[in-house]
Amino acid sequence: MRAFEFVAARDSQHAVALLAQHAPSVRVIAGGTDLLADLKFSSHVPGVVVDISRADDLRTLAITDDGLSIGTLVTHTEIMRSPIIREMFPALVDAAHTIGAVQTRNLGTLGGNLVTAVPSMDSGPTLVALDARVTVAGPAGRRQMPLAEFFVGPRKTILKPDELLVDIIIPKENLGKPTHFLKFGLRKGQALALVNVAASFWVDWDKNTFVAPRVALGAVAPKVIHALEAEKYLEGRAITPEAMAEAGRIAVGDVKPINDFRASADYRRNLVAVLTRRALEGAYALAKAKREN
Amino acid sequence: MVTVTIHVNGESRTASVAPETTLLRLLRENFNLTGAKLGCDVGDCGACTVIVDGKLVNSCLMLAGQVDGRDVLTIEGLATMSRLHPIQKAFEDKGSLQCGFCGPGVIMATKALLDQNPDPTVHEIRDALAGNLCRCTGYTKMIEAIQTIARADAGSRQATAKSA
Amino acid sequence: MDTKAVVAEKTAALLDTEELLRAPSMAPLTNFPLDVLVPEADRQTPAVGQRATRPDARLHGLGQTKYIDDFYLPGMLFAKIKRAGIGSAKIISIDTSEAEAMPGVVAVITGRDVPVNSFGPSLKDQPVLADTRVFHAGDGVAAVAAVTEQIAAEALDKIKVEYEELTPVLDPLESLKLETPGIHAPSANIYGHKVIKKGDVEKGFAESYRIFEGSFRTQMVEHVPLEPHASVATWDANGRVTIYSTLGRITLGRADVARTLGIPMSKIRIVATIVGGNFGGKNEITTEPVVALLSKKTGRPVKCTFTRSEEFISSTTRHPLIMDYKTGVTKEGRILARQIRLVLDGGAYCSWSETTLGKACILSAGPYIIDNLYAEAFVVYTNKTMTGAMRGFGAPQVCFAYESHMDDIAKALNIDPLEIRLLNALREGSLSPTGQALHSVAVRESLLQAAERFGWNNGNGKGHGAGA
Numbered sequence: 001m002r003a004f005e006f007v008a009a010r011d012s013q014h015a016v017a018l019l020a021q022h023a024p025s026v027r028v029i030a031g032g033t034d035l036l037a038d039l040k041f042s043s044h045v046p047g048v049v050v051d052i053s054r055a056d057d058l059r060t061l062a063i064t065d066d067g068l069s070i071g072t073l074v075t076h077t078e079i080m081r082s083p084i085i086r087e088m089f090p091a092l093v094d095a096a097h098t099i100g101a102v103q104t105r106n107l108g109t110l111g112g113n114l115v116t117a118v119p120s121m122d123s124g125p126t127l128v129a130l131d132a133r134v135t136v137a138g139p140a141g142r143r144q145m146p147l148a149e150f151f152v153g154p155r156k157t158i159l160k161p162d163e164l165l166v167d168i169i170i171p172k173e174n175l176g177k178p179t180h181f182l183k184f185g186l187r188k189g190q191a192l193a194l195v196n197v198a199a200s201f202w203v204d205w206d207k208n209t210f211v212a213p214r215v216a217l218g219a220v221a222p223k224v225i226h227a228l229e230a231e232k233y234l235e236g237r238a239i240t241p242e243a244m245a246e247a248g249r250i251a252v253g254d255v256k257p258i259n260d261f262r263a264s265a266d267y268r269r270n271l272v273a274v275l276t277r278r279a280l281e282g283a284y285a286l287a288k289a290k291r292e293n
Numbered sequence: 294m295v296t297v298t299i300h301v302n303g304e305s306r307t308a309s310v311a312p313e314t315t316l317l318r319l320l321r322e323n324f325n326l327t328g329a330k331l332g333c334d335v336g337d338c339g340a341c342t343v344i345v346d347g348k349l350v351n352s353c354l355m356l357a358g359q360v361d362g363r364d365v366l367t368i369e370g371l372a373t374m375s376r377l378h379p380i381q382k383a384f385e386d387k388g389s390l391q392c393g394f395c396g397p398g399v400i401m402a403t404k405a406l407l408d409q410n411p412d413p414t415v416h417e418i419r420d421a422l423a424g425n426l427c428r429c430t431g432y433t434k435m436i437e438a439i440q441t442i443a444r445a446d447a448g449s450r451q452a453t454a455k456s457a
Numbered sequence: 458m459d460t461k462a463v464v465a466e467k468t469a470a471l472l473d474t475e476e477l478l479r480a481p482s483m484a485p486l487t488n489f490p491l492d493v494l495v496p497e498a499d500r501q502t503p504a505v506g507q508r509a510t511r512p513d514a515r516l517h518g519l520g521q522t523k524y525i526d527d528f529y530l531p532g533m534l535f536a537k538i539k540r541a542g543i544g545s546a547k548i549i550s551i552d553t554s555e556a557e558a559m560p561g562v563v564a565v566i567t568g569r570d571v572p573v574n575s576f577g578p579s580l581k582d583q584p585v586l587a588d589t590r591v592f593h594a595g596d597g598v599a600a601v602a603a604v605t606e607q608i609a610a611e612a613l614d615k616i617k618v619e620y621e622e623l624t625p626v627l628d629p630l631e632s633l634k635l636e637t638p639g640i641h642a643p644s645a646n647i648y649g650h651k652v653i654k655k656g657d658v659e660k661g662f663a664e665s666y667r668i669f670e671g672s673f674r675t676q677m678v679e680h681v682p683l684e685p686h687a688s689v690a691t692w693d694a695n696g697r698v699t700i701y702s703t704l705g706r707i708t709l710g711r712a713d714v715a716r717t718l719g720i721p722m723s724k725i726r727i728v729a730t731i732v733g734g735n736f737g738g739k740n741e742i743t744t745e746p747v748v749a750l751l752s753k754k755t756g757r758p759v760k761c762t763f764t765r766s767e768e769f770i771s772s773t774t775r776h777p778l779i780m781d782y783k784t785g786v787t788k789e790g791r792i793l794a795r796q797i798r799l800v801l802d803g804g805a806y807c808s809w810s811e812t813t814l815g816k817a818c819i820l821s822a823g824p825y826i827i828d829n830l831y832a833e834a835f836v837v838y839t840n841k842t843m844t845g846a847m848r849g850f851g852a853p854q855v856c857f858a859y860e861s862h863m864d865d866i867a868k869a870l871n872i873d874p875l876e877i878r879l880l881n882a883l884r885e886g887s888l889s890p891t892g893q894a895l896h897s898v899a900v901r902e903s904l905l906q907a908a909e910r911f912g913w914n915n916g917n918g919k920g921h922g923a924g925a
Contacts, residue, residue, distance in 0.1 A: 002611065006295055006312035006358040032354045036315070037335040043614055049312070053359050077348075101424025102402065104336055106348040107355070189423030190337065311607075327527035328520025330733070332683045333765040340683055368520030381518035385510060393517030394524065394683040394733030428683055428734045 001036075002045040011055045012137060015164055020139045022048040023162035029053070030073055031107035033100070034116040058111075058166060061085075067172040072111025072165045076123075077102075079110060089170070090286070091126045091179040091198060098122050098183045101190050111165045114150070117157050118192075120219035124151070125198035126181045128216035128224050130174045138163040151223035177202060177212075178290065180282030182275045186262060193219045194263045195271040197251075199279035203239065203287045210234040215247065215276055220255035220268055227251035230276065239284060248277035297357045301326065302370030308357075316360050317341045317352040320367060328368035328397040332426070339425035342398035343367045349405035351424075368397035371404070379445070380404055383438040391429035399425045403439055412443045513731060522731050525687040525703050526762050533689070534563055536751050536761035537609040538586075538597040538744070539616050540771060544625030544840035545640070546591040548598065548618060556601055556615040561608035564754040565616070567599045571746065572719035578709065578741060580648065580807035582641055583843070585717050585746045591620065592640060593805035593840050595770030602751040602759050625840035629779060629802040632837035640805075640838040648803060649811050649836035651818045653890050661794025661829030665785025669866050673782070673858035677802070678775040680847055684733020685768055690748035691758035698749050699726045705739045717746040737846035738772050741808060773845025776813050776836070777802040780821070780858040790870050790877040797821045799834035799855070801844070808845030810836045817851025822890045823859035824900045825881040830890055875908055 007022075009015035019026055025047035029035050039045050052058060058073040061082055068084065076096040079085055085092050099105055099113070099122050113123040114134070124147070132147040139162055147168065150157050159165065179200035185191030201213035213234035215227040230251040237243050257268035295314075298307040301324065308323040317334075320326040320343070329352050332340030336351040343352045344366040371378035377385070380403050390396045399422060406413060406421035413421065418436050427435070516522040553565040568574050568588030575581045587596040599616050603609035626632050632646040640646050662668055688702035698718075704710045707727040715722040732739060744761040752759040763772065778801055785794040799817055803810045818834040867874040882900040889895055908914065 001313045001607070003311060004313055006356060008358060029356065032356065033336055036354050040334055051356065051359055102405065102421055103339060103342055103349050103351045103424040107350050331526065338683060372519055377518065384518050385514040388511055388514065390514060390517045392732060392734045393513060393522050396517045397520040400518065426683065428681055
């Protein structure tokens with residue numbers, strides 16, 4: 001690996017100051033699972049790497065007035081073990097579990113996964129389906145935006161070199177919203193998703209209809225996207241297996257998958273239809289199970 | 294240069310290294326702990342696996358500065374002067390390793406698993422070893438060895454409980 | 458969560474049941490002699506069936522096995538090799554001056570510095586470092602020895618190579634065509650050819666109830682040994698070089714180093730230790746002559762290890778095969794005639810292709826009685842990664858073809874896939890494709906035993922199989 005300088009931030013404020021000081025030739029390291037793999041193959045490394053792994057105020061995980069706030073440094077293992085997340089969002093646990101292997105989950109952070117922004121990221125779809133927002137800190141202070149707008153394209157977010165992702169917030173109104181996540185990879189472990197999908201909706205138990213349905217898809221567009229047409233189709237519709245299957249077929253129209261050595265675009269489209277239906281089924285099963293308790 | 298002190302296998306060691314030095318190279322080149330191996334250098338193969346502050350990690354994906362002040366356990370820290378660690382013993386008895394290159398990483402992953410979950414199912418064992426690639430053995434005898442330890446553990450825990 | 462407290466608590470729990478104690482970071486003394494199970498040596502007992510412990514198991518488990526990369530000699534330098542990165546080109550010029558001027562760089566060599574720049578297990582078509590021509594993207598074009606690996610890697614970027622790019626040939630079927638410009642030779646890229654002829658295939662086809670054709674392909678496969686290729690070279694005052702290496706075939710390696718360095722074999726010592734996986738990929742020299750030359754030039758020991766990328770692009774792989782089968786059968790599914798054409802993608806250099814060609818051709822008929830056989834196999838150059846030895850040497854590829862073909866035939870004739878194989882299986886005394894009388898033939902017995910284990914006759918045959 002080429003040479004660079006290393007500085008460690010004590011907390012988020014210190015991190016922002018360090019970024020401002022060393023921008024633009026600066027990168028942030030948290031778990032390092034993406035950054036170091038990247039730098040090892042690169043002939044251009046930043047002048048300075050800012051380590052935020054000791055900035056404990058970025059590691060919070062709590063219900064606040066805004067909703068569920070997950071700090072950027074929370075690792076995938078911590079998500080899998082968090083009692084709050086296990087109770088409220090098993091889909092986030094499932095998604096975290098599909099990432100890499102034990103070693104990479106212990107190091108890799110939720111923030112890092114989002115900031116690296118590969119279209120096939122596993123943490124993105126569930127959060128996008130839950131209308132998550134993110135907080136970004138920079139020299140001018142902090143600002144919030146929907147996660148879906150945080151992503152710009154493959155490996156690109158709105159972050160400037162002197163900015164830091166601070167936390168991810170699942171809004172209050174979506175706490176406990178039944179959500180299901182599915183990933184299809186060529187292996188069970190350490191695999192990139194060919195397609196991943198998260199489906200989320202409330203149920204109107206009187207009318208048995210979909211309320212605020214969301215379908216988020218990964219690996220089938222330059223970034224994680226909503227299957228907007230499928231969502232429109234589902235809103236207010238009666239919950240039936242046929243409706244779920246139809247939503248899957250409609251979702252295919254919302255995506256632009258690529259042909260590559262892992263799979264053809266056709267195969268991915270097929271996956272989208274099937275996995276969307278299954279994700280909707282999974283969310284419904286969860287909704288029913290919660291209702292019974 | 295960054296000055297790094299780690300508590301490795303119960304001993305404090307300090308080195309002054311280039312900032313881009315990974316924990317893997319720190320262990321191998323500065324502290325002569327060559328048990329952790331360089332297989333891919335990008336966290337895919339698991340040959341570099343060690344335990345930092347109780348967590349199983351790829352040492353090739355940590356920078357030396359990030360490990361300053363932390364506890365590190367490597368393969369060299371498992372056996373004592375006179376006794377093999379039960380995992381090492383079980384792997385030996387079952388013939389779980391062939392070329393041995395993946396061995397240190399797999400054994401550390403096994404330790405992390407059994408520390409959390411003393412009686413894992415086969416599925417849980419496979420999940421725990423998913424980050425450690427082996428090209429020689431097909432993993433079957435590793436899984437057998439781990440199950441042997443779990444059963445022996447359960448046996449001795451029962452015995453302890455009975456005698457308590 | 459207080460990690461230290463949790464770890465301490467768990468350790469204490471283990472202490473009760475397993476008496477685990479933390480050890481100092483010095484390597485623990487190993488108990489010698491090792492307490493290993495050894496079959497009784499002074500009695501006339503058969504070793505087969507007795508339990509024995511692998512002699513290397515103790516050191517492996519302790520993490521004390523020393524592989525080549527765990528090896529450090531005082532004053533050792535680190536070498537890195539610059540890879541071409543393009544499939545086919547003429548090398549116009551190589552300028553190493555900027556790299557040589559870098560602080561920490563001790564020596565740079567190119568193909569010009571290699572006394573005899575060609576080697577190979579059969580055809581000597583492989584250079585140590587490409588000199589005038591690049592034949593695949595993984596070709597080495599220069600090598601640097603520096604005081605750290607990091608400096609050596611950076612120095613590679615400073616080496617300027619001027620290429621005249623040529624059109625690479627990537628499809629073996631293109632290579633097969635006589636009109637395609639020769640990659641190595643001026644014309645024709647076919648560098649190996651084998652024909653096996655038995656009986657009269659045309660007569661066999663004429664007598665067949667039905668004739669089936671099938672075309673099968675397998676892909677290039679990389680061994681991915683966990684341990685990358687590595688070697689360390691050091692010279693003594695009497696002009697003898699010692700090379701510590703991951704190389705498997707060290708006698709052959711010694712001959713290749715003698716040839717490329719232009720020195721007698723008696724001056725070369727190759728030390729191989731426990732290797733971290735070979736599978737055929739470490740059967741021939743890669744970095745050995747490079748480190749030997751750099752060590753000679755610098756007067757210091759030199760180590761070179763492959764990166765994982767180099768394992769994929771610069772070490773040998775398994776031959777992809779294109780296999781065309783034509784089989785004539787009776788109504789009951791008995792094979793009367795079989796005609797096969799194999800095209801082996803022979804990569805940029807011959808390596809072990811001749812052995813692979815031979816094996817693939819002989820084994821391509823499958824373990825079946827075939828009186829009329831014509832098998833023709835070609836190996837061709839392409840501008841891709843070298844294809845060489847990998848466990849099976851051609852057998853796995855043809856097995857995929859003839860077994861898939863057999864399933865297709867069984868399905869078309871509505872015959873049970875097991876039955877059709879039992880019908881055709883080689884027996885005691887059957888003649889192989891090359892006319893050898895076979896003994897200790899257990900094809901039928903193996904199939905029947907396997908079928909029983911899988912529960913084939915209980916309906917576990919339809920659909921997908923299990924492995925055993």
